[in-house]
Amino acid sequence: MPPGAAIGILGGGQLGRMMALAGRTMGYRFITLDPTEDSPGGQVSDHQIVANYDDRTGAADLAAHSNVITYEFENVDAGTAAILEKESFVPQGSELLRITQNRIREKTTLNSIGIPVAPFQVINSVEEAEQAAHELGLPLVMKTATGGYDGKGQKVIDTLQEVRNAFEQLSVFKADLILEKFIPFTKEISVIAARSLSGEIRTFPAAENVHRRNILHLSIVPARIPDTLEADAKRLAEEIADKLDVIGLIAVEMFVTQEGHLLVNELAPRPHNSGHYTMDACVTSQFEQHIRAICGLPLGSTRLLTPVVMVNVLGEHLQPLLERVNELPDMVKLHLYGKKESKPQRKMGHLNVPAQSVEEALQIIDTLEIWTTTEVGQ
Numbered sequence: 001m002p003p004g005a006a007i008g009i010l011g012g013g014q015l016g017r018m019m020a021l022a023g024r025t026m027g028y029r030f031i032t033l034d035p036t037e038d039s040p041g042g043q044v045s046d047h048q049i050v051a052n053y054d055d056r057t058g059a060a061d062l063a064a065h066s067n068v069i070t071y072e073f074e075n076v077d078a079g080t081a082a083i084l085e086k087e088s089f090v091p092q093g094s095e096l097l098r099i100t101q102n103r104i105r106e107k108t109t110l111n112s113i114g115i116p117v118a119p120f121q122v123i124n125s126v127e128e129a130e131q132a133a134h135e136l137g138l139p140l141v142m143k144t145a146t147g148g149y150d151g152k153g154q155k156v157i158d159t160l161q162e163v164r165n166a167f168e169q170l171s172v173f174k175a176d177l178i179l180e181k182f183i184p185f186t187k188e189i190s191v192i193a194a195r196s197l198s199g200e201i202r203t204f205p206a207a208e209n210v211h212r213r214n215i216l217h218l219s220i221v222p223a224r225i226p227d228t229l230e231a232d233a234k235r236l237a238e239e240i241a242d243k244l245d246v247i248g249l250i251a252v253e254m255f256v257t258q259e260g261h262l263l264v265n266e267l268a269p270r271p272h273n274s275g276h277y278t279m280d281a282c283v284t285s286q287f288e289q290h291i292r293a294i295c296g297l298p299l300g301s302t303r304l305l306t307p308v309v310m311v312n313v314l315g316e317h318l319q320p321l322l323e324r325v326n327e328l329p330d331m332v333k334l335h336l337y338g339k340k341e342s343k344p345q346r347k348m349g350h351l352n353v354p355a356q357s358v359e360e361a362l363q364i365i366d367t368l369e370i371w372t373t374t375e376v377g378q
């Protein structure tokens with residue numbers, strides 16, 4: 001797909017926006033489909049189609065005007081995916097979406113290709129949940145199979161008495177449920193792998209991720225784990241990219257167990273929040289890599305140029321940050337997503353803080369006193 005071609009993006013959020021910004025510098029044109037007018041992605045595209053994601057006419061319109069189509073989230077409507085695949089070129093296909101849209105399929109697929117995941121069972125009734133709780137052993141996490149994100153649709157269970165309550169509470173989501181062993185991990189890490197149309201695979205350095213209230217707060221790179229574990233994490237991500245015939249990016253979230261082993265928690269077939277650090281700290285950003293991969297270009301170097309910490313700017317951080325924007329140290333890079341409405345917990349932007357060491361970057365973030373002073377809870 002030569003530069004100058006038109007890339008259609010399903011979804012106009014921040015991931016689509018940063019994809020379009022990266023692709024534009026490479027000479028590509030962009031068309032975004034999103035239900036909200038002037039969406040973050042639409043603002044930086046040549047054209048935005050305003051339509052719902054399951055709107056067949058909108059999908060056909062996107063297909064008609066795009067040489068290649070990608071998406072920025074995994075919950076793409078199956079009917080829309082079928083239209084796009086029929087009417088245009090969707091190098092990522094829809095099989096990976098089908099797998100990652102559903103935790104049961106995702107975990108079963110990972111198991112079948114020999115990738116370790118936390119022990120889990122599918123539960124269809126309170127009785128099955130209680131039985132599974134006995135078999136798996138406490139503590140546990142109950143999760144909806146579909147539709148959950150940022151910790152929504154899941155409950156930690158410490159006692160058998162909590163099983164029934166959790167089942168009843170999560171049943172309101174009207175989704176299949178799973179019960180999974182709670183992993184007292186020492187760290188959460190992620191590796192993003194890219195696989196191109198030619199089958200070339202490259203991985204980015206592992207990020208050490210810190211969540212607050214179930215939303216990503218920090219990505220610390222290099223991750224503070226042994227080199228051998230980082231190599232294992234990259235091998236797992238490569239194996240997943242290869243065995244699942246990924247085209248484009250796959251983000252692999254993993255737990256580091258107390259025994260120093262890796263368990264894969266979740267996959268995302270797209271750029272990932274924990275890869276935003278690449279924008280200012282790697283030779284190639286995850287967004288450029290994604291465009292290269294789906295357009296059949298050679299993949300770029302993923303070499304890390306500097307230690308870095310990425311910190312998310314949520315709605316509650318935006319005002320304090322804007323008040324102090326002139327005081328940001330000159331190495332700090334502020335990325336804002338152009339969202340009209342700022343709400344608590346909503347991702348409004350991020351800061352990349354390159355430094356001599358991750359400790360220094362963390363210190364710089366502390367000194368800004370934005371994340372400590374405005375946080376409710378933890």
Ligand code: AMP
Nearest residue numbers: 118141150151180181182183211265266
């Ligand atoms: P998820 O929606 O599966 O990505 O889970 C969101 C967050 O919940 C993860 O990033 C973990 O911090 C935590 N979590 C999820 N599953 C488990 C588990 N089995 N054991 C411990 N923590 C978990």
